[in-house]
Amino acid sequence: MKTRKPLIQRLSSQVRGLLAAAPVALTFCSLPAAADMTVLQVAPLFGPYGGTGWHMRTGAEIYFSEVNARGGIAGQKIKLVTVPQEAGDVAAQLRTLNSQRQPVALFGMVGDDTVGAVAKSGVLEQTGLALVGARVSSSQVGEGARNLFLTRSGMNYEIERLLKHLSTSGIKSVGLVYEDDAYGREALAIAQRLAPGSQVTLVATSYLAGSALVDTAVTKMLQSAPQAVVLASQTAGAAAFVQRYRAQGGLATIAAMSFVEGSALPKIIGKASSHGVAVVEVAPNTLxxxxxxxxxFRQAYKKYGLADIEPSQTMMEAYVAARTLVEGLKRAGGAKAKLASALSGMEKTDIGGINVDFTDGHSVGVRFAELAVIDRNGRVIR
Incomplete structure (x- = not known):
């Protein structure tokens, strides 16, 4: 009998486009069979952050498919169920879904505000659910929450590594362009605190969060003429800044923080405009x-991924998180009640070249950040 491919692989690009435009709630999996263990993802699937939720799902599912092909965990297959996050009280939505779906774990939620609200609500402790691999920028989100396990480095670590790299490269003046929201303002505060120790001077300017209205920021950077410009933004704002800054003669080194999907910049503004832009990556480069x-990752993507979509760094981040979750489930024997303890006991656990360690009592288990650069062919390379 012919093996059926995972659902993400069977969706054509046209169907995915229709799903992205549909104003209805959507789950990607049918109700699980009794022998399956459900991993629940509640994330944005529509609007400006919908792409992030979808890429997180894709990166996780290719690993879960690989695990299932080897027999699953304790004889059970993993079912990843993805549900669009509703407006309003996300903790209430999780309580309802926990009753309906009986998941063994939560996975891949998106956004500092969302994850912070979940951590503060007590829903994780009340349901006994562990949340693994949330995509947040701040390592302080949910600090102290017992059942929160983050697998991407926080912003402090990211900015510290970036400023150190720029300083050791001989750069003494750095511009920071940030979105005027909680994410951008935290980036500003961290950069202001770390700049003196990195022996760089800092000039900063903001633009409207969630937009590409960067003209004032472009003018400010052209006037102040720093040697390097750091972008604490989402992808759309970063693309607009790079294109307009360079079109007006800006010559500074440009480095984007990890919420910018580097592989998307050449597609948005072209290979010539994006060539040479550096991007911080908080998971190993997909190439x-x-x-x-x-x-x-690449071998699994060939088998279970999408032929018409290139692997992204967000997918790689989710793949790291999925491997971490599976390691925890193996140690827990597939038992929800034992998962948080199993994850907390992971000490310098090698998952293929990077270590996961939650034994320090903090919620961040991965310390990884490196710079990649967009080459003249539009590839993001180390």
Whole structure:
């Protein structure tokens, strides 16, 4: 009998486009069979952050499909159920879904405000659910929450590594362009605190969050003429800034923080405009097959991914989170009640070239950040 491919692989690009435009709630999986263990993802699937939720799902499902092909965990297959996040009280939505779906874990929620609200609500402790691999920028989100396990480095670590790299490259003046929201303002506060120790001077300007209205920021950076410009923004704002800044003669080195999807910039503004832009990556680069994790990712993507979509860094971040979750489930024997304890006991656990360690009592288990650059062919390379 012919093996059926995972649902994400069977969706054509046209169907995915219709789904992205549809104003209705959507789940990607039918109700699980009794022998399946459900992993629940509640995330934006429509609007400006819908792409993030979808890429997180894709990166996780290719690993879960690989695990299932090897027999699953304790004889159970993993079912990833993805539900669009509703406006309003996300904790209430999780309580309802927990009763309906009986998940063994939560996975891949998106956004500092959302995850912070979930952590403060007590829903994780009340339901006994562990939330693994949420995509947030701040390592302080949910600090102290017992059942929150983050697998991407926080913003402090990211900015510290970036400023150190710029300083050791001889750069003494840095401009910061940030979105005027909680994410951008935290980036500003961290950069202002770390700049003196990195021996760089800092000039900063903001633009409207969630927009590409960057003309004032472009003018400010052209006038102040820093040697490097750091972008604490989403992808759309970063693309608009790079294009307009360079079109007006801006010559500074440009480095984007990890919420910018580097592979998308050449598609939005062209290869010539994006060539040379550096991007911080908080998971191994998808092209760096010297890392065992990346080799595994690329092999799994060929089997279970989408032929018409290139792998993204967001998918790689989700793949790291999925491997972490599966390791925890194996240690817990597939038991929800034992999962948080199993994850908390992971100490310097090698998942293919990077370590996961939650034993320090904090919620961040991965410390990883490196710079990649967009080459003249539009590839993001190390």
């Amino acid at each position: 760096n097959e010297s890392v065992p994790l990346v080799r595994d």
